[in-house]
Amino acid sequence: xxxxxxxxxxxASEAVRxxxxxxxxxxxxxxxxxxxxxxxxxxxxDLPEFPRSTMDGYAVRAAxxxxxxxxxxxxxxxxxxxxxxxxxxxxxxxxxxxxxxxGGMMPAGSDAVVMDEYTTAPDERTVEIRRPGAVGENVLxxxxxxxxxxxxxxxxxxxxxxxIGAFSGVGITAVKVRRRPLVAILPTGDELVDPREVPAxxxxxxxxxxxxxxxxxxxxxxxxxxxxxxxxxxxxxSRLGEAxxxxxxxxxSGGSSMGMRDYAVEAIDSLGEPGVLVHGISIKPGKPxxxxxxxxxxxxxxxxxxxxxxxxxxxxxxxxxxPILRQLSGEIGSDFGREAGVSATLGRNxxxxxxxxxxxxxxxxxxxxxxxxHPLMGNSAMISTMTKADGYITIPLENExxxxxxxxxxxxx
Amino acid sequence: xxxxxxxxxxxASEAVRxxxxxxxxxxxxxxxxxxxxxxxxxxxxDLPEFPRSTMDGYAVRAAxxxxxxxxxxxxxxxxxxxxxxxxxxxxxxxxxxxxxxxGGMMPAGSDAVVMDEYTTAPDERTVEIRRPGAVGENVLxxxxxxxxxxxxxxxxxxxxxxxIGAFSGVGITAVKVRRRPLVAILPTGDELVDPREVPAxxxxxxxxxxxxxxxxxxxxxxxxxxxxxxxxxxxxxSRLGEAxxxxxxxxxSGGSSMGMRDYAVEAIDSLGEPGVLVHGISIKPGKPxxxxxxxxxxxxxxxxxxxxxxxxxxxxxxxxxxPILRQLSGEIGSDFGREAGVSATLGRNxxxxxxxxxxxxxxxxxxxxxxxxHPLMGNSAMISTMTKADGYITIPLENExxxxxxxxxxxxx
Numbered sequence: 001x002x003x004x005x006x007x008x009x010x011x012a013s014e015a016v017r018x019x020x021x022x023x024x025x026x027x028x029x030x031x032x033x034x035x036x037x038x039x040x041x042x043x044x045x046d047l048p049e050f051p052r053s054t055m056d057g058y059a060v061r062a063a064x065x066x067x068x069x070x071x072x073x074x075x076x077x078x079x080x081x082x083x084x085x086x087x088x089x090x091x092x093x094x095x096x097x098x099x100x101x102x103g104g105m106m107p108a109g110s111d112a113v114v115m116d117e118y119t120t121a122p123d124e125r126t127v128e129i130r131r132p133g134a135v136g137e138n139v140l141x142x143x144x145x146x147x148x149x150x151x152x153x154x155x156x157x158x159x160x161x162x163x164i165g166a167f168s169g170v171g172i173t174a175v176k177v178r179r180r181p182l183v184a185i186l187p188t189g190d191e192l193v194d195p196r197e198v199p200a201x202x203x204x205x206x207x208x209x210x211x212x213x214x215x216x217x218x219x220x221x222x223x224x225x226x227x228x229x230x231x232x233x234x235x236x237x238s239r240l241g242e243a244x245x246x247x248x249x250x251x252x253s254g255g256s257s258m259g260m261r262d263y264a265v266e267a268i269d270s271l272g273e274p275g276v277l278v279h280g281i282s283i284k285p286g287k288p289x290x291x292x293x294x295x296x297x298x299x300x301x302x303x304x305x306x307x308x309x310x311x312x313x314x315x316x317x318x319x320x321x322x323p324i325l326r327q328l329s330g331e332i333g334s335d336f337g338r339e340a341g342v343s344a345t346l347g348r349n350x351x352x353x354x355x356x357x358x359x360x361x362x363x364x365x366x367x368x369x370x371x372x373x374h375p376l377m378g379n380s381a382m383i384s385t386m387t388k389a390d391g392y393i394t395i396p397l398e399n400e401x402x403x404x405x406x407x408x409x410x411x412x413x
Numbered sequence: 414x415x416x417x418x419x420x421x422x423x424x425a426s427e428a429v430r431x432x433x434x435x436x437x438x439x440x441x442x443x444x445x446x447x448x449x450x451x452x453x454x455x456x457x458x459d460l461p462e463f464p465r466s467t468m469d470g471y472a473v474r475a476a477x478x479x480x481x482x483x484x485x486x487x488x489x490x491x492x493x494x495x496x497x498x499x500x501x502x503x504x505x506x507x508x509x510x511x512x513x514x515x516g517g518m519m520p521a522g523s524d525a526v527v528m529d530e531y532t533t534a535p536d537e538r539t540v541e542i543r544r545p546g547a548v549g550e551n552v553l554x555x556x557x558x559x560x561x562x563x564x565x566x567x568x569x570x571x572x573x574x575x576x577i578g579a580f581s582g583v584g585i586t587a588v589k590v591r592r593r594p595l596v597a598i599l600p601t602g603d604e605l606v607d608p609r610e611v612p613a614x615x616x617x618x619x620x621x622x623x624x625x626x627x628x629x630x631x632x633x634x635x636x637x638x639x640x641x642x643x644x645x646x647x648x649x650x651s652r653l654g655e656a657x658x659x660x661x662x663x664x665x666s667g668g669s670s671m672g673m674r675d676y677a678v679e680a681i682d683s684l685g686e687p688g689v690l691v692h693g694i695s696i697k698p699g700k701p702x703x704x705x706x707x708x709x710x711x712x713x714x715x716x717x718x719x720x721x722x723x724x725x726x727x728x729x730x731x732x733x734x735x736p737i738l739r740q741l742s743g744e745i746g747s748d749f750g751r752e753a754g755v756s757a758t759l760g761r762n763x764x765x766x767x768x769x770x771x772x773x774x775x776x777x778x779x780x781x782x783x784x785x786x787h788p789l790m791g792n793s794a795m796i797s798t799m800t801k802a803d804g805y806i807t808i809p810l811e812n813e814x815x816x817x818x819x820x821x822x823x824x825x826x
Contacts, residue, residue: 033627047797050614054722054794084644085604087614102721103604105615145795152800160826161631162727162799165624168608169617169723169796191498191516195581201463201500202518204582211578214446218574231497308515309467310582314575336777336784336803340753340825364749371749381467382558383582384460386575387565390749412753413573
């Protein structure tokens, strides 16, 4: 009987580093929210391209308003009204002002805008100014927002709604982004049947194929589910070989039985270098995880043997497949999102075996003094322990547990 | 000149409460990740439907292993090997054991599984047991995960990958979810041109139409963008009237000029009760926001006048439109996600005017002692202050600012 060599979560994380970003594809920028840039994007133009008012008010020469106050206002002649959407056909000379709306083009000669509330126009020709304007006040000068040639975002940025807005503002209507990672899911298990079928005694409906596919979608990847792998080494090698050619990541789901694990290891190793790197991780749930890599051309394909228990499957997906997808998508940056979570007070003592990282599912409850995290008991074979959970807390390898009342950080599902 | 009556962010939040969930639609459960349940979902069957082993090992009668130890093992006869995917055709009698894999069906007569590592099979007929099994140990009994009739998830749950897995496990292949909210975006502004065009002097490329549409997509809604509204009350009333019939939420984007605001208010009020509820919020950025509601049949349509500055537009969207979309999608629960965020140390003093809620964009940096939040300066007219930001911090209404070194919670974009 083989006892696999269990490595720490940190060592396992090493095995999922160094994947290259996928090739780029050009798409309309309006469809690019959530995608990752495959190139630095610079502004082709100045934004704004002309000096604009950021307020409703009067465009003035600041010098004409120096010293203006409630008691001693300045009086200026109204030289005109700036139309929205075209250049004013007049100038603001000494002692003059122009009515202007937010976003309007500053007339030649003006260098500041005095806000509406500090002005009164007793007639159509004169405006009373009760506050001095400083040069540049309430004015966005040419290139203040973005200069022509200035980088808007670096390669590797995951695009958010405001990034799409910035692209629109400078006329960028197509961008190069990384192709979405294609993840092949190969289910194993002679006991599995399709959820549409009525299982015979001893058979169960497949869970992992569908929960893993949904998890891939949640992370912006494209899942491809395959028929159940037979418990046969030749067939496994052949199906796995095809999947590695086609997909960027291959998940062999289930196969938690010792025999299937051995087959998976042998099949992965048969596909090429470097083969299986990790076989067993000191993490709960998810110990019987396999991490392999297979070189094709100048890129590595990831092949991960995902444990069969439904809770283990998803927790391992988040811990070790998510980082692979992030690298394939070429996303850079500090991944602050990983540190996002909810602070909560632990509802009861939580023991943990030292030498093992524990991922404990919790239900959150809003209490009098903040949020309470209630650990959910139950086996990792029980999917209901996840449907009832709001997220999970991580008890590090060396830790013997956490006491009730301690503050914990909950990673939300 | 009209000065609108500014309300607090809290009062404005009142105006966006009480929207009814949208009608339900039935979709395949495999496509339902991210959607919100429109019904309670109960399990039609027990899960598991037969007692299963959660480990590789030997199914035994626990009583036969009482007192077994390394020094005094128990020896049991191997009655058979449980096949995966079918019912064992034998029983485990007194003094007997059966080889079983994870997920295998417990043979009649057995009530516990002893893990592989505490067993040795010296030959094919006998197994040595070196640890006692307790009744039920490493066994998932009928209905342990979910009982027939037990609620898996309540109406209003936003479905996550593991929920899809649970549905598969009990054979639920279609679910009723809320229709996605349809959000019509009506841009205004005579100065706006399509991003594909080259603007003439005084014209600018439209930003908000596209950033708002992307923000709707980010929240699971369906955006519908319309041509630019002319600066004409009759046309605005007519286009707004059509949009209210068609869409669940109507955003009038831009129109930050005083005249357009007046038109928007008049047009909203002309559509029916209750009309405009908020006109101006003590929040920065985003003061000139309009919130209206128009009753159609027995539901309220939301009509929100979004400020024209691109930063204000998105911040107001997140603060006041996001809650509307959440209600329309029927999502229940504590919205713990709103409290998720990153803890950071403020990089420098940040003054704030009391009586106004300030939403300050920050860039995050990983320092020696944790994450530092650097406030980004710049006008809300500058979209680049958002593309450079990782998120924002909120300075409450009554606060006069936050000192450098204080711990702040950053809501990530």
